[in-house]
Amino acid sequence: MAASDTSSRIHLLAEDISWDDATWILTSSFIIFTMQTGFSLLESGCVRRKNHVSIILKNCCDPLFSGLAFWTIGYGLSLTADTAVADGTVSHRNPFIGFGDFLVDSTQVDMGQLFATYAYRLSLISVATTIVLGAMTERITFLAYCLFSFLITIVFSVPSYWIWSPNGFLRQWLAVDVAGCSTVHLAGGMSGLIATLILKPRLGRFSQNAGTFAMSSPTNALLGTFMLWWGWVGLHMSSAFGVSNNKWKYSARSAVSTIMSSSIGGTTALLLSYLFMRHKFDIKLFICGLLSGLVSVSAGCTLYQPWESLIIGFIGSLLSIGNIPVLRLMKIDDPINTISIHLIGSIWGMLALAIFVQKDTLLQMTYNQTGLIYGGSMRLLYVQMLAIVCIAVWSALATAVILPSMRLLLAIRLSLNDELRGADFAEHNTSHEANDDTLLPQNTSLKTNKSVARMRLKKVLTALKATHRMSSYHRRNSFLKRHVKQNQTKTLAGGHLV
Incomplete structure (x- = not known):
């Protein structure tokens, strides 16, 4: 590789990544990867037992196919190796898509910076892909999901270029997203919405004679939520991209803001459940409130004061929980509340930054912009809205093209017989009939x-x-x-x- 390409790539990868920054980034990437375990437990606990193995295996395959897609194509689309000009800056030739390191490899010069950045971006893209799975559970076939996981990883790589690359048009318009509120949660939530509309509801989900599709294992779901919780703290702490200079201060503040927003989100859900569900504490409602609080604060987790995080998490929890009956009324099947948590929470999170953020004077994460309550202009709010629309439309259109196109190659939804028997038996030769709790199909009413x-x-x-x-x-x-x-x-x- 030419020296000019190498120097420009180092400039684009990060600003002054030291060895201790790389250690922090790689450790955080490992923590983010462990969130796959949390997603597996949460999603399997929220669906019927006959689909447990299928869902967990799909989560195991996410890093497989996301890793292959991101290494071959995705990373090159998310960053670019433009040619450095005479004054040492980088020419901004393409604001819409990167064209850089495909089949990622490195020389000794930038090896640490490149691979640390690659591992971190890959961990985020795997989370975004898993989010979509939550909206498609108990319907999509295993082969279809493997292919979809590969293709959607490439799709999700483009918005990260818009937001985080110096060349991206949203970055040039000064849109702010610190920890993937738009590139991870908004992209994944919108893709999940379109996917569940294409796949249509599970058999009997909204039938008058069918009972509520209850959780098969609330214990697993809660354990998965707890694992996601600490994984989220690691994700937000890593968004400062290091600990050298003043970065460690931002990592510390992001830990506090993350804990505060999730705490108020979970508390809000418990109160709403107690008030509106006959003094009962609903597990799915609690999970939705807690996780939506985490999503809501992700756009500016390194920038918020604790009291700001409380307000943002509280409103995010209210909006997400309020969206659950709306989806049910519209007969949109969202088994894990993926759309309510990630789509609604991320939209609010991007807007909340334009309202509550203070001007950042240490690392310039806000690009000298200030939120509305601190006297800022409406420009930041408009730019955040533009980012929401662009990424939502991109994810929606890509999903609307990919899934129907896959029908030309293979079945994307389980057949009627396979859905009744369960994906575990139909696709993985695993039967649960020896267990007493699966003799009768689960979650049905007496009016069947x-x-x-x-x-x-x-x-x-x-x-x-x-x-x-x-x-x-x-x-x-x-x-x-x-x-x-x-x-x-x-x-x-x-x-x-x-």
């Missing part, structure tokens, strides 16, 4: 139609017959063992065989 009821009764009788045969076998086997033991005893004592 007669044909489905007969099918379920037949399933129960088949399982009981299998249990009876196994029990009879064990009784006969126990009798034979006793008989052999008695004969052995008599033989040793000099008696005769029976």
Whole structure:
């Protein structure tokens, strides 16, 4: 690679990344990758047991196909290696898409900076891809999701260029997004909305004779939420992109703002649940409130004061929880509340920055702009709105093209029979019929139609017959063992065989 390309790439990757900055970035990237475990537990806990294995395997495959797509194409689209000009600056030739490091590799000169940046960007793009899965659970086939994961990773790489690359048109317009509020949550949430509209609701989800699709494992969902919580703290702390100079101060402040916004978000959800659900504390509502508080603060987590984080998290929780019945009324199937948490929370988060942010004088993260309540102009609000529209439209159009196009190659939705049996059995040869809690299909009401009821009764009788045969076998086997033991005893004592 030419020296000019190398010098320009170093300029674009980061500003003064030292070895301790790289250590911080790589450690944070590892923490962000562990969020995949949290997403796996949360999503599997919110759906029916017959789809547990399928959902967790899809989450395991996210880093596989996201990693391949990002290494080959995505990273090159998210940053560019433009030619350096005589005064040492970088020429801004393309404001819409990068054209840089495809098939990422490095020389010894910029190896640390390039690979640290690559690992961090990859961890974020994997989170965005997993968000979409939450809206498609229990419907999309495994092969279709693997292909979709690869393609959508490339799509999500472009908005990060707009926001974070010096060449990006939203960056040049001075849009601010510190920790992926738009590039991760808005892109993933909008893609999830379009995906669930294309796939249509799960069988019987909005039928008058079907009961509520309850959580199969609230314990797993809560454990996954807790893992996401600490992963989110790591994600926001890494958004300062290091700890040298004054960066460590921003990392510390982001930890406080993240904890405060999530705390008020979860508390708000508990209060709403207690007031409107007959003094019960609903688990899914609590998860929605807590996670939406985290999303809402992500645009400016390094810039907010604690009291500002409280207000932003509180409003974000209210908006996200309020969106749940709206989606149900519109018959939009959102099993994990992905749309409410990530789409609604990110829209509010981007707007909230234009309202609450103070002018940053240390690292210039706000590009000398100030929020409305501190006397700033409306320009920042307009730019944030522009960023929301551009990224939402990009993600929506890309998803609307990719998913229907995939139908030309393979089935994207489970067949009726496979959906009834569950993806675990249909696609992964895993049966849960040996477990008592899966003898009857889960989450159904007593008003289910007669044909489905007969099918379920037949399933129960088949399982009981299998249990009876196994029990009879064990009784006969126990009798034979006793008989052999008695004969052995008599033989040793000099008696005769029976």
